[in-house]
Amino acid sequence: MSGPEGEAKRMSDDGELQFVLFEIEGVHYGVEVERVLEIIARPEISRVPSALDCVEGVINLRGNVLPVMDLRMRFRLGGDAAKATHIVIVQLQGALAGISVDGVSQVVRIPIASIEPAPPAITGPQVRYIEGIAKLEGTLCVLIDLDRAFRPEELALGAAGGDLDGR
């Protein structure tokens, strides 16, 4: 991995951030581009018994065993992970993990100025995992704070059935 440290704090000159956009259940999400290692077609996923509910299973990525996370569970989107087509491989707490997505659209530059905090209409525990909302050509894009969304404490909360949603 080429060190992105030199890349002037992941910010281009005119105050933009780069995001990889993908779609889950009709909603557009974005994660910062330097967190994304690659995007692969969804392989067979092996179920792991009694793992956390947001862990869909594990995959074999060139000899490494990686967990695949299901954002549907994390964001309580409903729907079925089986219709996901791709897996976005991201760096998560120093390790690699995959995120199941329905489709990958593109890599975009988003001016920092156009990123707004999550509107108060979005409630529930999920709001903590949102870094901001960006408007892109008429569609809204939810920018995910990966570290927050998959912090071990948060995962434990999810596993315990953490029922804060809707409040």
Added chain:
Amino acid sequence: MAADGGWTLTDDDRQLFFAEAEEMVQTLEEGALALERGGENPEMLQAMFRAAHTLKGNSGLVGEAGIAGHMHHMEALLDDLREGRVAVTPALVQQVLSGIDALREMLAQFAQGVSPTAAPQAPAVPLAEGEAPTAAIGLPRYVVQLAVDPSCAMPAVRVFQAYQALSRLGLVERTDPPQDGLARFEGRSATVIVRLQRPDDVKEALADVDEIQLESVQAESVVAAAAPMAQSAEAEREAATQTVRVRVDLLDHLMNLVGELVLDRTRVADLVSRLDGGKDEQSEEVRQELSRSSLHLGRVTLDLQETIMKARMLPIEHLFRRFPRLVRDLAAKSGKRIALDIYGQDTELDRMVMDELGDPLTHILRNSVDHGIEPPEKRLAAGKTEEGHIILRASTEEGYVVVDVVDDGDGIDAEAVKRTALRRGVLTPEQAERMTMREAQELIFAPGFSTSEEVTEISGRGVGLDAVRASLERLSGVVDLVTEAGKGTTFRLRIPLTLAIMRALMVRTGDSVYALPLGAVRQIVRLNAQNVQVAHGRPLLADRGELIGLLSLAEIYGEPGRQDETFAVVVGAGERQVALKVGALLGEQEIVLKAFGDFLGAVPGLTGATILGNGELALVADVRYFLRGKEAS
């Protein structure tokens, strides 16, 4: 620096020589002090050796044969140290330090223009009571040739006695046959390389050993100073290029890549088999050629895998070399006399495993010194030798490394253990009543148990042998105990050669494939109406009069598509075992264990996953998890 006689040196030459010499002296002294603190490590010994070696060479170049000779002896001693041929003892450290003092003195004389040509005095170091004379810097090496009488019935015993006699006289550096392999020795001659003061003493020392004749005692020729030394420096540089350090994660990465290669190889082989050759001569030829290449690729890949595995291995000597000092110090502290014998230092073990093994082994050795070996008076009263013996022995056994720590101490008194356990609340009186002697002895591994009546400085407080068992379990290893009251105790550690690769029994249950570590598999039983029973609502497997708790693997892992479970695999460790119902047996296989990573955390009942030949994942069962359950018996 060029000089023939040493007296045509320019001032620059001299300055350079002294500046470098000062650096070397520093390195040597820092190292010696670290040795004294017990902080020796291979790099440091290597640095010391190099310092001595360089200074020897430099001294030769400036024509200072006195210093060169002195350094030659120091170098030889440091070589012994770094190779682990001699143990680090306080007396030895003292000798190194005295040698450095002498060196300083000589350098000072040389600086004043006086040639300290007089051969350096062997520093007189008073040896501690009962301590074997260790190598003194300046004591020359002698080669002692021994002959065994043709009529001798037990050459091994006689040769051993001769070695003993010589080691009372000086420092035995090397023997042929080696002391380790003496048990089966049937030969009629032996060679000993020993450092000693007066070669004339040898004959006298051997006079007491029957059936052994002294053939000859010859001084090992001391290499002359300058010219040959430059050559040896050359040779050393050459040798140094033959090894490189490699980061373990790099090897892991290589291992993964090879795994990839194996998969591709399988795919190629599959494609070849689907190729419809034979339509015309040319395509048939291509098909056959491809088939041969694919086979060859397979062999090379396998070789590659094994070679990378080997690259991760180190001789266990790297771990063992710290123990002689440890045991010596502990023995001195507790006023006991203990000899530690180490065997099987060449046994190879995965680097990672070795790192993990250090603490538990240290703990067991402490335990043996503190609780095993009795004080001298007590040993004499029991008709034993005053000196206690601890044997540290490593060997290989079918994918496992076995490390034994054997002491000839007092053994573990099952009744005393029970009483302590009762007092500590580890055990209820009813439990104690029902307990077998073996079970009682095993109690010393129970959390919260410490056999010593009072807390001692050596074994310390809080950390018991339960920590040892826990460490071993982390390594997928086991620790067993054999003890006989009054005779001694043996701790036997069995650790997989490597954590990365293990042999496993592959089973299919439900929709998934699981790997059961073969080391834990005791037997496989076909289930039928007769051998499955239910008692107190719990299913049991009746096997040859034994009743074993029966679990369903599919149920434990929540497998959705559960089919008929045809077999039971009995797994166990130590005294506990449990039977696991499985669907189909897929055979035995070598698997590469992949942890789920920190991110997924520990998944109960699983140690990780492995990648099968077809790229599918199989889950690796954590047998210990089942054995902890109440079904285990």
